[in-house]
Amino acid sequence: MKSFRRKLIVMERIFKAGAINFVRNAWLSAAAIAVMVITLTIVLFSVIARATFNNTIAQINDKIDVSVYLKDDVSTQQKDRLVKQASDLKTVKSVTYVSKQEALEKYKKDNQNNADLLVAISQTDNPLPASLKIKPNDPNQLQELKVFLEKPENKALQSDETSYSGDRKEAIDKISNATNFIQKGGLVGIIIFTVISMLIIFNTIRMAIFNRRDELNIMRLLGASTWFIRGPFIVETMLYGLIAAIISVLICNALFSVSSTTFEASSLGLLDIGFANEYFVNHYWIILTAQIAIGIVIGAASSYFATRRYLKFKSTK
Amino acid sequence: MLMILLDRVSKVYGKGMSPALDRISLHVEPREFVIVVGSSGAGKSTLLKLLTREEKPTSGKIIVGGIDYDKLKDKEIPYLRRRIGTVFQDFKLLPNKTVFENVAFALEIVGTGKQEIRYTVPRVLDIVGLKGKEKRMPMELSGGERQRVAIARAIARQPKILIADEPTGNLDPKHAWDVVKVLQKINEYGTTVLLTTHNQEIVNKLKRRVITINDGKIASDRAQGAYKG
Numbered sequence: 001m002k003s004f005r006r007k008l009i010v011m012e013r014i015f016k017a018g019a020i021n022f023v024r025n026a027w028l029s030a031a032a033i034a035v036m037v038i039t040l041t042i043v044l045f046s047v048i049a050r051a052t053f054n055n056t057i058a059q060i061n062d063k064i065d066v067s068v069y070l071k072d073d074v075s076t077q078q079k080d081r082l083v084k085q086a087s088d089l090k091t092v093k094s095v096t097y098v099s100k101q102e103a104l105e106k107y108k109k110d111n112q113n114n115a116d117l118l119v120a121i122s123q124t125d126n127p128l129p130a131s132l133k134i135k136p137n138d139p140n141q142l143q144e145l146k147v148f149l150e151k152p153e154n155k156a157l158q159s160d161e162t163s164y165s166g167d168r169k170e171a172i173d174k175i176s177n178a179t180n181f182i183q184k185g186g187l188v189g190i191i192i193f194t195v196i197s198m199l200i201i202f203n204t205i206r207m208a209i210f211n212r213r214d215e216l217n218i219m220r221l222l223g224a225s226t227w228f229i230r231g232p233f234i235v236e237t238m239l240y241g242l243i244a245a246i247i248s249v250l251i252c253n254a255l256f257s258v259s260s261t262t263f264e265a266s267s268l269g270l271l272d273i274g275f276a277n278e279y280f281v282n283h284y285w286i287i288l289t290a291q292i293a294i295g296i297v298i299g300a301a302s303s304y305f306a307t308r309r310y311l312k313f314k315s316t317k
Numbered sequence: 318m319l320m321i322l323l324d325r326v327s328k329v330y331g332k333g334m335s336p337a338l339d340r341i342s343l344h345v346e347p348r349e350f351v352i353v354v355g356s357s358g359a360g361k362s363t364l365l366k367l368l369t370r371e372e373k374p375t376s377g378k379i380i381v382g383g384i385d386y387d388k389l390k391d392k393e394i395p396y397l398r399r400r401i402g403t404v405f406q407d408f409k410l411l412p413n414k415t416v417f418e419n420v421a422f423a424l425e426i427v428g429t430g431k432q433e434i435r436y437t438v439p440r441v442l443d444i445v446g447l448k449g450k451e452k453r454m455p456m457e458l459s460g461g462e463r464q465r466v467a468i469a470r471a472i473a474r475q476p477k478i479l480i481a482d483e484p485t486g487n488l489d490p491k492h493a494w495d496v497v498k499v500l501q502k503i504n505e506y507g508t509t510v511l512l513t514t515h516n517q518e519i520v521n522k523l524k525r526r527v528i529t530i531n532d533g534k535i536a537s538d539r540a541q542g543a544y545k546g
Contacts, residue, residue: 006428013425218409221369222470223398224426 018235032204036244039193040291046186052276053179068132069160091144093135103128129159201302205233209310230307237303241295249288320509321345326377328363337363339533350504353513355530361513365482370394382477402471406483408463410455416466417451423470441469445499461492478509
């Protein structure tokens with residue numbers, strides 16, 4: 001019981017000493033914190049950008065369908081067979097039948113502000129074909145569907161060329177490429193800045209050890225345990241991580257509040273700021289917690305290695 | 318049980334160099350006051366560094382206070398040092414801490430509670446004759462006073478053994494004698510004291526056991542010895 005109490009007291013003193021060192025080394029700490037802020041901000045932006053692009057892709061994917069236009073003389077039986085067979089394909093998510101009448105109503109609705117067109121279409125028989133809207137599971141995998149639709153018995157039922165939503169696919173490809181690029185770039189950035197952060201913290205601790213070598217040596221000779229000597233350095237760098245994480249989230253916060261008022265949550269090219277902002281706000285606490293955790297781990301790891309390298313505890317042989 | 322046992326202990330710092338200590342055997346009983354003398358480079362400091370485990374012996378056996386150094390792991394060294402009080406020639410006080418804080422420091426690192434620290438520190442400062450100087454900084458003290466702060470720090474944890482490495486080396490004769498008197502007092506309270514010194518006058522005045530080391534070997538070991546420099 002007594003030894004447990006002693007351990008608690010020692011722990012408390014290690015944390016206190018770390019906090020005091022942190023305040024004493026304020027200027028030295030500033031550089032370490034600054035580079036850590038950059039690192040954590042890049043991490044944060046990469047995560048948000050990734051989520052945003054994925055969302056954009058998902059949205060576009062959801063809108064993609066393959067329209068199969070049917071000849072007017074296709075019987076109900078033929079239509080039903082086609083719907084059933086198409087639905088049974090593994091790559092197909094859903095098949096919706098749009099009758100001539102539904103197509104006409106939709107056309108009228110879409111063009112309700114264009115009086116000329118409405119007049120023109122009402123003066124003839126319904127010229128619009130019935131169609132099947134086929135939603136694929138994955139717009140990049142249309143091969144099976146294509147083969148199916150090209151079969152002579154199926155081809156015979158179709159009036160126009162099937163639309164494979166070519167332009168949409170291109171947009172998706174573009175976004176996918178951008179996402180890939182941003183992810184890879186983000187990863188490279190994260191790695192580079194994490195290494196820089198660790199080197200700077202490593203060096204900061206090395207200097208702190210050098211500045212206080214007499215004191216540390218006295219502690220060692222008086223019988224301070226390894227952790228009593230190392231602990232404060234590690235606590236100090238964990239504080240760097242904590243503060244850098246908070247700053248990086250605040251920066252992100254500020255950027256979003258500026259950009260969402262400036263651009264009124266509009267889309268900036270491929271980057272949907274509105275969604276990004278929403279994602280950030282909805283995941284605020286988990287993002288903050290994760291950032292703090294990453295910051296603390298980077299800080300603690302760097303000083304762990306620095307103290308291991310520069311504090312010698314073994315007696316010489 | 319012996320307090321200190323050295324059995325044919327040798328220490329060689331580098332290959333081809335002559336040994337700093339050459340097959341030294343030594344017994345010290347509990348509560349003894351032992352003075353180790355010898356010219357500089359004779360091996361006195363090496364002997365003390367072996368006892369505090371700053372150095373490992375090249376060969377031989379060391380047992381201090383029942384702890385067999387052969388079985389001591391690196392991570393257990395701090396616990397060994399907590400059982401041995403150490404005083405150095407250059408005091409090794411923390412310059413930015415007060416007298417009180419310097420003594421308290423030895424207790425803080427082992428997890429002593431605040432109350433116990435507030436109880437213990439004034440008492441050990443009283444033993445070394447520094448009552449009332451708790452709030453002074455080391456810079457404001459004379460050399461002799463600083464060394465007595467260091468002694469207070471060394472005995473705050475009530476070690477069984479106090480090792481003093483040339484504690485009077487930087488002091489004038491009057492202050493040196495003050496420090497030695499404190500060591501005597503601590504010995505009377507029951508602590509084994511191992512003192513190294515150059516100072517003939519102190520050795521001759523003390524009339525205690527004197528071990529003379531010369532060229533890494535024990536040249537003489539006399540119960541009430543004298544030292545002729």
